Amino acid sequence: MIHHFDAVILGGGAAGLMCAIEAAKRGRRVAVLERADRLGKKILISGGGRCNFTNIHCTPENFLSSNPHFAKSALSRYTPSDFIGLVEKHHIPYHEKTLGQLFCDRSSRDILNMLEEECRSPAARIFLNVKVQEVTRPADFVVRTQDAEFRAPALVIATGGLSIPKIGATSFGYDLARQFGLRIREPWPGLVPLILSTDDREQYCDLAGVSLGVIASGDSHRFREKMLVTHRGLSGPAILQISSYWKKACAIHLDLAPQKNVTASFKDPSIPRTANALRAAVREDLPTRFADRWLELHMPTSFTNIGLAEFEKDLHDWQIVPAGTEGFEKAEVTAGGVDTDELSAKTMESRTVPGLYFIGEVVDVTGHLGGFNFQWAWASGAATGRAL
Ligand SMILES: Cc1cc2nc3c(=O)[nH]c(=O)nc-3n(C[C@H](O)[C@H](O)[C@H](O)COP(=O)(O)OP(=O)(O)OC[C@H]3O[C@@H](n4cnc5c(N)ncnc54)[C@H](O)[C@@H]3O)c2cc1C
Numbered sequence: 001m002i003h004h005f006d007a008v009i010l011g012g013g014a015a016g017l018m019c020a021i022e023a024a025k026r027g028r029r030v031a032v033l034e035r036a037d038r039l040g041k042k043i044l045i046s047g048g049g050r051c052n053f054t055n056i057h058c059t060p061e062n063f064l065s066s067n068p069h070f071a072k073s074a075l076s077r078y079t080p081s082d083f084i085g086l087v088e089k090h091h092i093p094y095h096e097k098t099l100g101q102l103f104c105d106r107s108s109r110d111i112l113n114m115l116e117e118e119c120r121s122p123a124a125r126i127f128l129n130v131k132v133q134e135v136t137r138p139a140d141f142v143v144r145t146q147d148a149e150f151r152a153p154a155l156v157i158a159t160g161g162l163s164i165p166k167i168g169a170t171s172f173g174y175d176l177a178r179q180f181g182l183r184i185r186e187p188w189p190g191l192v193p194l195i196l197s198t199d200d201r202e203q204y205c206d207l208a209g210v211s212l213g214v215i216a217s218g219d220s221h222r223f224r225e226k227m228l229v230t231h232r233g234l235s236g237p238a239i240l241q242i243s244s245y246w247k248k249a250c251a252i253h254l255d256l257a258p259q260k261n262v263t264a265s266f267k268d269p270s271i272p273r274t275a276n277a278l279r280a281a282v283r284e285d286l287p288t289r290f291a292d293r294w295l296e297l298h299m300p301t302s303f304t305n306i307g308l309a310e311f312e313k314d315l316h317d318w319q320i321v322p323a324g325t326e327g328f329e330k331a332e333v334t335a336g337g338v339d340t341d342e343l344s345a346k347t348m349e350s351r352t353v354p355g356l357y358f359i360g361e362v363v364d365v366t367g368h369l370g371g372f373n374f375q376w377a378w379a380s381g382a383a384t385g386r387a388l
Contacts, residue, residue, distance in 0.1 A: 015360025022385025161334025
């Protein structure tokens with residue numbers, strides 16, 4: 001069977017659905033081809049089941065890309081307010097959790113239901129369980145599946161990145177980009193827990209479950225959020241954020257007591273300069289188990305002013321070289337992807353293959369933790385949907 005559409009969208013996730021909604025609004029006949037047996041599986045598991053659907057403080061600085069300017073145009077033309085407007089139109093209750101992050105009060109399902117309802121238009125058709133076998137472009141694009149052929153002058157790739165293969169992530173989008181001669185920035189796992197070296201693991205990982213407020217920094221970025229010790233290393237929002245910037249064999253820097261002067265009380269000559277007094281001081285600012293372990297491993301060699309200053313300095317700049325990351329299996333996003341130099345920042349259309357578009361996570365634009373990745377999916381999806 002041969003289907004003719006104005007555009008075929010591969011992938012029924014966040015970006016693909018937004019693209020379909022915007023295109024169908026303008027009367028374009030679009031087909032969304034989804035490989036899975038349902039739409040938006042990642043939306044459903046996102047934000048711990050409550051979908052952190054946007055961030056009210058979204059700026060281009062919240063994104064990594066080899067071209068930091070690329071995302072600006074799309075982000076400015078579809079803003080968090082636009083998405084909040086949609087959420088409010090559907091009477092979905094939501095709240096700000098922290099740092100501008102908006103979550104559903106009830107469940108991520110609300111967001112998926114909303115997108116599905118917005119897609120319910122005579123102009124948009126959804127096909128599930130589609131196995132794409134081949135994409136060619138004799139004149140129009142031809143997408144051959146197990147039992148049909150879809151033809152359209154425009155093809156939108158919204159198949160996401162490599163994160164969480166368990167729910168169906170594949171390299172399809174990158175392979176297709178390569179097939180049409182577009183460059184890829186080698187993908188790497190982003191927003192991912194870090195694994196410590198064997199030695200560090202032996203020293204810290206029995207503290208699994210302990211969480212503390214830190215500043216995690218690398219060469220250029222710093223994040224003040226919580227860190228969590230895990231059985232294999234470090235996680236928590238501060239670590240996930242810095243993981244996207246981490247390069248193999250490089251150290252991350254951790255300030256374990258931001259804006260605190262833990263040894264300040266020792267300036268008072270009436271305070272005894274003893275291990276017990278120092279333990280009491282550190283326990284005031286760090287969780288007890290972490291404080292005790294830190295002292296076991298970093299007790300000052302002397303309680304002189306110099307010895308205490310060294311101790312204070314180490315506490316604010318723990319340099320640790322992770323052995324690796326938990327990889328795509330645990331990564332919330334895939335950084336890297338279709339090179340932005342290949343695409344129009346306004347429409348996401350390929351500069352060399354007219355009619356071919358890439359949106360969402362498959363593109364080399366990756367958000368920080370906190371609702372930014374969905375905002376990119378909505379914004380890039382809308383940019384293409386309005387251009388079809
Ligand atoms: C556990 C987890 C929690 C997250 N929580 C948040 C959060 O709270 N806030 C936030 O901003 N971001 C969050 N993210 C990131 C966010 O989910 C993604 O950045 C976003 O979903 C990307 O949208 P997308 O449409 O580009 O890709 P996806 O949502 O991954 O959609 C791609 C779709 O394409 C389909 N597909 C793949 N290959 C093919 C093919 N060959 N043919 C047809 N269809 C195909 C897939 O089945 C999928 O439905 C989370 C990610 C994970 C893994």
